[in-house]
Amino acid sequence: MLENLNGKLLVYASSLARGSRMKSVSMATERMAKILNLNVEVVTFSDEFAPIYVYYKNGDEEPIPLYCNKGEKSGIQEIYAALRNMMFVLSFHPKHSALRRFRKEIMQLS
16 A cells, blocks of 8 residues: 555546446546545536546645546446556656555556
8 A cells, every 4th residue: 555645536527427437437446546545535516527537636736637438338447457557657757756656566456
């Protein structure tokens, strides 16, 4: 597990987003958050829109987009792999030194 992270994963969706797409995105996000010891926050909007977004937010920094489901049916494993890959990419950013220390572990997550 990662230590010294003040981050969370944010799921942005329409309040009308329900069903298997929302469930798959939420479950994959929760799985990643649990492994990385991050919180998950679901942010819903009253506007109706199809995409479901996942962002990484660390402290007071601007959220960083990790994943977007535009309406396609994706499995939990596929979404999880996309999140894992993006967290790996973020580990190279100088602002995310806590992720850098765990690059190898992030890629070994399955």
